[in-house]
Amino acid sequence: MSSNHSAEEKRPVRHKLEGPQKAIVSFILSVLLTLIAFATVASGGINTDFIYIILIGCAILQVFVQMAVWMHMKDRGHAYATVAILFGVFIVFTCVIMAEYWAWW
Amino acid sequence: MSAHVEGQLPHEPEKATLEGRNKVLGFWLFLGGETVLFGTLFSAFLALRHQVLDGPPAHELFSLPLVAIATALLLTSSLTSVFATQALHRHDNKKLITWLIVTVLLGLGFLCLEIYEFYHYVKEGHGFTTSAFSSSFYTLVGFHGAHVALGIVWISLLIGQLAKKGLTVVTAPKAYVAGLYWHFIDVVWVFIFTVVYLMGKVV
Numbered sequence: 001m002s003s004n005h006s007a008e009e010k011r012p013v014r015h016k017l018e019g020p021q022k023a024i025v026s027f028i029l030s031v032l033l034t035l036i037a038f039a040t041v042a043s044g045g046i047n048t049d050f051i052y053i054i055l056i057g058c059a060i061l062q063v064f065v066q067m068a069v070w071m072h073m074k075d076r077g078h079a080y081a082t083v084a085i086l087f088g089v090f091i092v093f094t095c096v097i098m099a100e101y102w103a104w105w
Numbered sequence: 106m107s108a109h110v111e112g113q114l115p116h117e118p119e120k121a122t123l124e125g126r127n128k129v130l131g132f133w134l135f136l137g138g139e140t141v142l143f144g145t146l147f148s149a150f151l152a153l154r155h156q157v158l159d160g161p162p163a164h165e166l167f168s169l170p171l172v173a174i175a176t177a178l179l180l181t182s183s184l185t186s187v188f189a190t191q192a193l194h195r196h197d198n199k200k201l202i203t204w205l206i207v208t209v210l211l212g213l214g215f216l217c218l219e220i221y222e223f224y225h226y227v228k229e230g231h232g233f234t235t236s237a238f239s240s241s242f243y244t245l246v247g248f249h250g251a252h253v254a255l256g257i258v259w260i261s262l263l264i265g266q267l268a269k270k271g272l273t274v275v276t277a278p279k280a281y282v283a284g285l286y287w288h289f290i291d292v293v294w295v296f297i298f299t300v301v302y303l304m305g306k307v308v
Contacts, residue, residue, distance in 0.1 A: 017194055023187040030180055034298075038173060041303045051307050059299040063292050070187050071288045077120075080130055084137030092144025099148035 026069040033062040114196045118277035125278035132282045136289050143293050146245040147300060153237040154305065160235035163305030166226060172302045175218045176294065179253075182211035183291035190284040198272040201280060205264050208287060212257045219250045242301065249297055252290050259283060 037058040040051055068074040073081055115121040119129060154163065189204035223243070233243050260283050263276075270276055 018191065020188065020191060023184065023191070027180070027184045034176060034180065034295075037299060037303055038169060041306050042169060044307075048307055052304065055299050055303050055307075059295050062295050066183070066288060066292055066295075070183060071285055078133075081133035081136075084133045085140060088137040088140025088144065091141045092147070095144050095148035096151060099152035103152040 022069055026065050029065050030062050033058040033065075114272065114274070114277070117194060118196070118272065118274050119193070119281035121274045121277070125274060128278040128282055129285075132285055136285065139289060139293075143245075143248070143296075146241075146248055147296065150241040150245045150301065153241040154301075156237035157239075158236040160231050160239055161229055163238070163301075164308050166229060166231055167302050167305050169302070169306060171218065171222060172298055175215055175222075176298050178211050178215040178218070179291050179294050182208045182215070183288055185211065186284045186287040190281060193272065193277060193280050193284075196272060198267060201272065202264055202267050205260055205267075205280070205283075209257055209260050209264070212253055212260075212287075216250060216253050216257065219246070219253075223247075246297060246301060249290070249293055252293070256283070256287055256290055260287070 037055050040046070040054050067085070072078065073085075118125070120126050157163075185204050185207045189201050189208060192198075192200035192204055231239050231242075233240055263279055263283055267276055267280065272280075
């Protein structure tokens, strides 16, 4: 009983609070990816398909970073959250492919 | 599992009760549904974005500096709502409220900019019924703006509740879930500025 009690007392110590470092690193990364996307469009000149690939790549990378760190999806206990979002992404992917490639055939 | 002293908040108070955990899980399912909602609006926009009829085309209409300012506002507000959630995890109600107020103010700035933008576009001859491009543009970007407006009202009411009732296992899940919502709004905006504005500027 007493050992159980001391184990419970120790519990809060084991919980580590997340500092602001990871959030700020994600923010800087997001800003950089945004700047790359804007600069690519502002400079122009490159092949259109290539620009699209850079833009979509930056957007997906930025969203991945934000969801993993800011929305805590990298943390434990987010399996259902991941399933919910991936299901949504699957439907979106299907709709977007249809709209981009089939709608005007 | 009372691993905490009486009268003191447990670690991660938003997940301390079954109701709190259910709220977070339910909110993730809601966000999955929101993903589908915005995805369908995006696909409609993608299919219709070149059908401009007599209205101005995207590359003449959009101005990158305006979009850059709006993006900066929303991205910063997403960071301040991270700080709000971290204050929640530190059981610091005062800081939580302060960061939420900053988030709401940045959101208001974004919303004002969007209202100005839409007003400007209508004057340029880009009304809701001008073309398939304009209709799908206003539906997609307007739906996002409506989400920002809803978030501002929601978080403002939440600030009032947190000030009145303090941080408890009842109010903590609400603040946590509002943070998730605000991040999701920013995530959608990343795709909007990419697909609508930046891809619209590429000729």
